[in-house]
Amino acid sequence: MPAPGLNPLRSSYSFCAGFRAGGRTGLLALLLAGPLLASAGALPVPTQSRAVDSLRRLLARPQTDHNRVLLLCQVSDQLWTQRTDSAAVYALRALALARRVGYRHGEGEALNRLGAALRESNLARALELFQQSLRLAEATRDQALVAQNLRSIGIIYVYLRDQRQGLSYYFRALKIGEQLRDERRVVIELSNIGLAYDLFNQLDSARTYQERAYALARRLRTPTNYILYGLGNVARKQGRSGPARGFYRASIAESKQVGHLRSLNFAYVGLATLFQQTGRVDSSIYYARLGCQAAQANGFLRGVLNASTLLTQDFKRRGAADSALKYQGLMLVMKDTLFGQEKVMRLQSLNYREQQRTQQAAASQAALRSRYRTYALVAGLVGLLALALLLGRHARQQQHAREALERSLAELKTAQEQLVQREKMAFLGELTAGIAHELQNPLNFVKNFAEVSTDLVDEITGEHGDPAGPGPARNPALEAEILAGLKQNLRQISQHGQRATSIIKDMLEHSRTGTGQRRVIDLNALVEDSLRLAYQGLQAKEKGFAAQLTAAYAPEIPPLAVVPGDLGRVLINLLTNAFHAVQQRQRQQPDGAYRPEVAVTTRAVPAGVEIRIRDNGIGMSDTVKAKIFQPFFTTKPVGEGTGLGLSLSHDIVTTGHGGTLTVVSQEGQGTEFVITLPA
Secondary structure: OOOOOOOOOOOOOOOOOOOOOOOHHHHHHHHOOOHHHHHOOOOOOOOHHHHHHHHHHHHHOOOOHHHHHHHHHHHHHHHHOOOHHHHHHHHHHHHHHHHHHOOHHHHHHHHHHHHHHHOOOOHHHHHHHHHHHHHHHHHOOOHHHHHHHHHHHHHHHHHOOOHHHHHHHHHHHHHHHHHOOOHHHHHHHHHHHHHHHHHOOOHHHHHHHHHHHHHHHHHHOOOOHHHHHHHHHHHHHOOOHHHHHHHHHHHHHHHHHHOOHHHHHHHHHHHHHHHHHOOOHHHHHHHHHHHHHHHHHHOOHHHHHHHHHHHHHHHHHHOOHHHHHHHHHHHHHHHHHHHOHHHHHHHHHHHHHHHHHHHHHHHHHHHHHHHHHHHHHHHHHHOHHHHHHHHHHHHHHHHHHHHHHHHHHHHHHHHHHHHHHHHHHHHHHHHHHHHHHHHHHHHHHHHHHHHHHHHHHHHHHOOOOOOOOOOOOOOHHHHHHHHHHHHHHHHHHHHHHHHHHHHHHHHHHHHHOOOOOOEEEOHHHHHHHHHHHHHHHHHHHOOOOOOEEEEEEOOOOOOEEEOHHHHHHHHHHHHHHHHHHHHHHHHHOOOOOOOOEEEEEEEEEOOEEEEEEEEOOOOOOHHHHOOOOOOOOOOOOOOOOOOOHHHHHHHHHHHHOOOEEEEEEEOOOEEEEEEEEEO
């Protein structure tokens, strides 16, 4: 069965509604009516997806940094009921922004959300995050956040079957909720306490607290899906199968209505356990599978463990060895992930360190109180003069400390400026050396061919003959040969001069990157135009070249503000490289068995938009792949490339647009470039 004590409902109930108030008799009568209860007497409730979409629209609008942190935390709250990995992404974004702008309350909220998202996969890390958030809340005297972290830490101790510690944290959170007169928070704490008592089989206490939570939730018209699950557990353990089934079905209906996959897993597994206990194995398997699917979709590892444990037992009873083995393997993986010895030991170590910190803080406070008593006694004995001396000494110490801090700050700023200057000069030196090295090669060629051409001219004009003689006899064959050599030399001089010009042009492109104006564009249209231009450009140079083009554009791409000229240059460069790669492989396999293909896809991702450009060309080795974004690095023959195209593209995407440009390649199989742009 799902582990009781895990009621991760948030303190905000603005997205759903509950039942109207009534006594215990009315509660049972309503719930025995079956799954239609979730819609009876409830206010209209938007789904979690609509709530997330609404919050994302708010994020897309101009917001203060503080409001944006809180909005990101709210998105994490909503996604937590659907996908814990997505919830973690938004919690991390909130944490980074809060720390960057120095928003301590927002940092505490983000730490708590990140801990909740990681609680299933890494208990030790989750506890560490909750403790950090708790210390921030205590330092800022944020009682609501203190209560939320006490509840979160209590959940972890209930996970570890530590009844005393878990209930201690729960009751402390309940006391703060009552002091704040926050009845919605009180509902959560009462239900958590009831689930904890249920876990430790203290059924009378579990039922009392769940019924208190249910009555208050109905009065406030807040969700009751977790409470209904807890009441179902108590009824099942007390042998009241009919009421238990009604509670579970009502919890399932309400969980579906609000889109809450975790509570849906709990209720499905509870109902499956009830059917297993009553000998209805087929029904138990049916609902356990539904519970397993809900948990897997949410990333809820404990829910997967509980459901796979039931399914292993049920299939063993039916003699289905293959299915039993399948779910037993899943169960063992979940156990190893959740209860590995290393994680337990690290968690115990963190607990010990936290206890040591608490003891040290208490000792420091006791020593401080003792010191204050001593100062007070001295002040009483020596009078106002001693007090004045103490105050003067304290003021001087403060002045000295302030002066020392100001000096340290000035030194730090100076060192920082020097470091930035050294970095700039080092980069400039490296860039200058690269340009000089690249320009040296074509200039050397120009110089050498010019000298040879001078010698050829001397030969044809007879300047190397005897000045006193009548002059050399003309040799038409030799002159023709010399003129042909001279023409070839001039062609080489022109070619290498053009290469030097190309290098300078690409460097100018580097200097102009990002100077264009940003505007909102149709990204799919830009990608399609770039694909067509790159393909037609290569066909104009290489007659007879053909490749299969595959394009898959996502219809719902969020609007992007980009510099169209710069981004188009990146796309054409990457696509041209892809066409060159498939052309080279086609030349290596002239038997006709190879079919060149270039594929382009776009899709929306949580952080923005992703563009993938894939080819089945010659691919790259790991050595080449590690250097492709370095300026002047190229694998093309001399005169065909400057080695600045991918470097320029990387700068445009990362520096100019705040995105990423990565590459995946396998030698002899093909290459894929991935561009991500933030929305």
